[in-house]
């Protein structure tokens with residue numbers, strides 16, 4: 001069965017494809033001729049995930065889902081949160097985002113944080129939201145080079161390695177996105 005994952009992020013696509021398995025053919029917006037940026041201007045992760053999924057639905061008519069993710073740092077009152085992609089600049093500058101976060105945390109002892117993913121699925125005439133959360137801590141410096149985004153500075157609870165020091169499978173087993181996608185897969189299987 002075909003389903004569109006409304007993302008332009010190749011790393012997300014790879015992580016999700018591993019969890020989704022062979023029953024689904026995962027299409028990207030580009031595969032469906034949608035090459036423009038998908039707007040995400042909502043104040044919540046759930047709102048953005050729904051907006052992205054609805055956009056792709058209206059352009060393709062196909063069943064689809066979207067993921068919006070934020071890193072929520074306790075000592076910063078939940079920042080960068082929904083603004084995670086545009087924390088340091090208007091664009092997706094991962095290096096600047098990590099640098100700014102480490103700077104803001106330089107003299108902060110409480111390193112606790114969580115990654116949160118909201119997935120919005122549009123299947124048939126249903127719209128459903130799934131959430132995945134992983135708690136952890138912001139490291140003092142970058143560790144590892146796998147993954148993407150804030151992975152080198154996030155150490156999931158129960159580990160002494162960052163997400164960027166894990167394989168895709170290790171990360172998926174405990175990550176925000178892995179947890180949300182497994183709920184999505186469960187739902188799709190039962191449908």
Ligand code: ITT
Nearest residue numbers: 006007008009067068069070084085148149150151
């Ligand atoms: P979309 O096309 O799916 O919107 P995106 O990269 O814009 O891709 P988000 O808005 O969900 O995705 O990402 C918000 C920010 O959080 C962005 O800076 C990402 O690099 C970062 N991020 C998202 N998931 C992450 C993960 O699993 N590990 C580390 N950083 C992540």
